[in-house]
Amino acid sequence: MVPDLSVRASEARELMDAPDASAPMLDRTYERFALVNAVVSPWRGLYRRDIRPRARRGPVRLLDIGAGGGDQARALARRLHRDGFSAQVWALDADERAVRWAQAHDATGEVRYRTGSLQELAEAGEFFDVVYSNHVLHHVADAALLPFLEESRRLLAPGGVVVHHDIVRSRGAYALFAAATWPFRTTVLAGSYIREDGLTSIRRSYTVAELKARVPADWEVRARMPARVEARAEAPGARA
């Protein structure tokens, strides 16, 4: 049954965010993110549209915010490497459990993992050509959303782009995710928080109109398939 989705369930909490979340369940969740991302996440399009054109102009620095298990950061690092580009890929997560897991499961050695905040990166003088997040906006507390967006943009080098991707809250998205994950709940998704937290995530997520109303005026917000939203902003200027 689809719950009432007319209002954001901003008080709902994902189980993976709890400080006392089960360690084996968390590990399994970080591992299984790769499976979910292979199906729904847009890192290949991001690579073609935003990363590769910048990489063609010279060495690029990428930041994946809320990288979770780090699978997208690793995939992007591998793709850049395969295409012969010089790049630094950073994976940041506020949760040190995620960073520990991602670091321990990185066979590429091509990603720099960090626990911390965007503010700390800015204070350390770090800048990036592409700043990216996936499935993170709905994790951010309501009052922290605007600072989160502004801080992510503050990390851009001249000519850089920040792109935040997320699911949208809709009956279709909820019903589709519930139906698609049901057959796998006792097999590939067993022992993880993917199904339960995924459904909570959709309840916590923004509609496209809600997100449009929350971002600074010069950000662009677009609906993306399937049942997704993208918020983006570009930094003026060109790379030296």
Ligand SMILES: C[S@@+](CC[C@H](N)C(=O)[O-])C[C@H]1O[C@@H](n2cnc3c(N)ncnc32)[C@H](O)[C@@H]1O
């Ligand atoms: C649903 S997971 C998504 C992980 C990954 N991006 C993916 O697509 O598989 C959300 C992640 O964002 C992290 N997170 C939430 N708020 C954050 C913030 N303000 N800064 C950095 N990471 C954050 C959480 O700790 C969690 O690992």
